[in-house]
Amino acid sequence: MIAGAGSGKTRVLTLRIANLLTKGINPSKILALTFTNKAAREMKDRIACIVGQQIARYLWMGTFHSIFAKILRMEANYLSFPSNFTIYDTADSKSLLKTIIKNMQLDDKTYKPSGVLARISKAKNNLITSNAYLNSPQLMENDRASRMPKTGAIYAEYAKRCRQAGAMDFDDLLLYTNILFRDHPDILAKYQNKFDYILVDEYQDTNSSQYHIVNKLARQHKNICVVGDDAQSIYSFRGAKIENILNFRNDYPDYKTFKLEQNYRSTQNIVNAANSVIAKNEKQIPKIVFSNKEDGSKIKILSALTDNEEGYLVVNEILDLRLREQFAYKDYAILYRTNMQSRILEEALRKRNIPYKIYGGLSFYQRKEIKDLLSYFRMVINPLDNEAFKRIINYPARGIGATTVGKIEAAAIANNLSYWEVCQRTAINNPLKLNKGTLNKIIGFVNLIADFQKRAEEAEAFEIAVAVTKETGMMQELYRDKTPENLSRFENIQELLNGIKEFSLTAQEEGHPGKLPDFLEDVALLTDQDTEKEEDKNKITLMTIHSSKGLEFKNVFIVGLEENLFPSSHNGYLTPKELEEERRLFYVALTRAEQNVWLSFARQRYKYGKLDFAEPSRFLSEIDPKFLIMPPQSSGFFGDLSGPSDSDYVFKKREPTETSSGKPLSIPPRMGNRMRNLKNASGSQEDFKGAPPSKLKAGLIVDHQRFGRGKILSIEGEFPNQKATVQFENAGTRQLLLKFARLKIVN
Numbered sequence: 001m002i003a004g005a006g007s008g009k010t011r012v013l014t015l016r017i018a019n020l021l022t023k024g025i026n027p028s029k030i031l032a033l034t035f036t037n038k039a040a041r042e043m044k045d046r047i048a049c050i051v052g053q054q055i056a057r058y059l060w061m062g063t064f065h066s067i068f069a070k071i072l073r074m075e076a077n078y079l080s081f082p083s084n085f086t087i088y089d090t091a092d093s094k095s096l097l098k099t100i101i102k103n104m105q106l107d108d109k110t111y112k113p114s115g116v117l118a119r120i121s122k123a124k125n126n127l128i129t130s131n132a133y134l135n136s137p138q139l140m141e142n143d144r145a146s147r148m149p150k151t152g153a154i155y156a157e158y159a160k161r162c163r164q165a166g167a168m169d170f171d172d173l174l175l176y177t178n179i180l181f182r183d184h185p186d187i188l189a190k191y192q193n194k195f196d197y198i199l200v201d202e203y204q205d206t207n208s209s210q211y212h213i214v215n216k217l218a219r220q221h222k223n224i225c226v227v228g229d230d231a232q233s234i235y236s237f238r239g240a241k242i243e244n245i246l247n248f249r250n251d252y253p254d255y256k257t258f259k260l261e262q263n264y265r266s267t268q269n270i271v272n273a274a275n276s277v278i279a280k281n282e283k284q285i286p287k288i289v290f291s292n293k294e295d296g297s298k299i300k301i302l303s304a305l306t307d308n309e310e311g312y313l314v315v316n317e318i319l320d321l322r323l324r325e326q327f328a329y330k331d332y333a334i335l336y337r338t339n340m341q342s343r344i345l346e347e348a349l350r351k352r353n354i355p356y357k358i359y360g361g362l363s364f365y366q367r368k369e370i371k372d373l374l375s376y377f378r379m380v381i382n383p384l385d386n387e388a389f390k391r392i393i394n395y396p397a398r399g400i401g402a403t404t405v406g407k408i409e410a411a412a413i414a415n416n417l418s419y420w421e422v423c424q425r426t427a428i429n430n431p432l433k434l435n436k437g438t439l440n441k442i443i444g445f446v447n448l449i450a451d452f453q454k455r456a457e458e459a460e461a462f463e464i465a466v467a468v469t470k471e472t473g474m475m476q477e478l479y480r481d482k483t484p485e486n487l488s489r490f491e492n493i494q495e496l497l498n499g500i501k502e503f504s505l506t507a508q509e510e511g512h513p514g515k516l517p518d519f520l521e522d523v524a525l526l527t528d529q530d531t532e533k534e535e536d537k538n539k540i541t542l543m544t545i546h547s548s549k550g551l552e553f554k555n556v557f558i559v560g561l562e563e564n565l566f567p568s569s570h571n572g573y574l575t576p577k578e579l580e581e582e583r584r585l586f587y588v589a590l591t592r593a594e595q596n597v598w599l600s601f602a603r604q605r606y607k608y609g610k611l612d613f614a615e616p617s618r619f620l621s622e623i624d625p626k627f628l629i630m631p632p633q634s635s636g637f638f639g640d641l642s643g644p645s646d647s648d649y650v651f652k653k654r655e656p657t658e659t660s661s662g663k664p665l666s667i668p669p670r671m672g673n674r675m676r677n678l679k680n681a682s683g684s685q686e687d688f689k690g691a692p693p694s695k696l697k698a699g700l701i702v703d704h705q706r707f708g709r710g711k712i713l714s715i716e717g718e719f720p721n722q723k724a725t726v727q728f729e730n731a732g733t734r735q736l737l738l739k740f741a742r743l744k745i746v747n
Helices: 009-022 036-049 063-074 090-103 113-125 130-134 138-145 151-164 170-183 183-194 208-218 268-278 308-325 339-351 367-379 385-393 404-416 418-429 438-457 463-472 474-478 482-512 516-526 576-590 618-622 646-652 667-683
Strands: 030-034 062-064 086-088 167-169 197-200 224-226 299-306 331-338 356-358 538-545 553-558 593-607 609-613 701-704 709-716 725-727 732-737
Touching: 009 030, 009 036, 009 197, 030 036, 030 063, 062 063, 063 170, 086 090, 086 170, 086 385, 086 516, 086 725, 090 167, 090 385, 090 576, 113 151, 113 208, 130 151, 130 725, 138 151, 138 725, 167 170, 170 183, 170 208, 170 463, 170 593, 183 208, 183 356, 183 609, 197 208, 208 482, 268 299, 268 593, 268 618, 299 308, 299 709, 308 339, 308 553, 308 593, 331 339, 339 356, 339 538, 339 553, 356 553, 367 385, 367 438, 367 463, 367 474, 367 482, 367 516, 367 646, 404 418, 438 463, 463 474, 463 516, 474 482, 553 576, 701 725
Parallel strands: 030 062, 030 197, 086 167, 197 224, 299 593, 331 538, 331 553, 356 538, 553 593
Antiparallel strands: 593 609, 701 709, 709 725, 725 732
């Protein structure tokens, strides 16, 4: 099913499953795979409303990672893993890699944990194990060329340490499922026979690892239904392969295609504008997306002189529309290509006291106090978990210092043991030769965790969670210090306990015990969309376009539409494949909007501390102009700031930039000319010549390199400490030290 943006694919998937169930198909025979827990819950709830909770509860429905984690726990012995294996999040993986890089005495500036983890993740998603990585001449050569020749060795040690700790990371859940099915045909046959019907949501986002699992499971019955939109395939950096959906017809020759082409979300103007852009892509499955809603407002383009001005223009538009049409703050989203763009937007919103939230920021479950408590839970369930051990061995402080932990770590590495196993042996016969005081503290820690483990076998999740928070001393420590920060942490712990209580009650209602391992697995597999709090609801949302996929807002601002920023290019070159994905990303951004869209760009933007001159994105010129409102050529009482006609600036015909050979494409030559013209007109940062302070006086109109045009309101003080108060048109009133300000007199 090819589902255009806003076409109701969730409803179609839901009704297909409900239809199967009403025909008497056993629910446990249906496997439905999604990319977020939120999507899975929503579908399951809708199905339960149609066929009843008692039937819907037996569906195998969830994310790829949650479903295959469930299978791996049931079949863990075939892979020599414990069934209670821990699932490492990104923070755990980076922490482990940091330790390995340090132990291998490598430069952590060259081998950054995040960069190494990205390479390992890419390998796993392409089903490359650590052994295969080390035996690949091409990968070894790539690492040498990147000056990271030890990446393969780090990967091997990382895989070894994860196995010792009884842990898998997110990518392992898919990698080991493939290995399980590859090495144990009888297990594969078991699940092939189990699932008569397979349904996959967002199929265009599947990577090689997910593709192979689905393909293997569907081989028996060949009854597979996938839903997706090739025009919204935007995750190649995570390993997603658009070819999976484009080549579906080759994998399953007896396929049938159904196209969902009506957009129920957006106005006609938005849909038609998005269509005019995505039509430029060559690799796509043809479809004609349409809307039967009203024409709606045209898309408004905002042209700013600087990136700071862009922030103020966006905020002014928000306030203006709120005044006219009474939208709530939650009805607005500001989308950007890179996270670094959020700072200026945040500043502009804060100065006008507008509430906002950064989507994809620090998750509730990544806060220190929450990670600490969850680490206790993890040790109770899987004491081999070294990363959890390191967090809690001396928290709250129990007198086990860094020297002792270093001895435990060294003994663990030397004897291929977990830190916990070393502590257990130390508690029995003290092979580390610790002094009596330290030894007693280790014994106390071992007994504490062992007692929790025993109680957790019978107790439900909330009961054992309360015991851990009280008996470890965490709550007392946080409550003892009444600073605002600690009170906030105390409240966060209480909120977590509330969540566990809710989990336990829900589990009872659904007929299963709701033990601590079940809660931990739920938490480990959460996404940003699953952790949104109620108090975050009525705020403007700031997020990257990648994070916005699957969401919708009444009003959407897409900012930073400039060449090299969007489309994004780190070196000024884009291959045809890269350009098509960037265009799909723009299509996704446009189709998040229900009623209104604004597109903004700045002519000058600070990057890495230097002022860059920018050219509007080619995507602006790819939208049919009849769906747009161009920016005015005049900017208020300061006069004409726009120079050449803005419509000429945006829509002037570009020279061809694409080739069919697949060779890298350079940024259009016109961009270089435009940048030179801009520099000639206003000067680079270095040659922007301000007037001498003695020539400046109140009432003059001046230009500032960063803040644009403004009017001097007053000058006070004596040189060299003279200050000017300047009212800038879009940056507000600023007080500038004249010896540094470089103000150019306009009149």
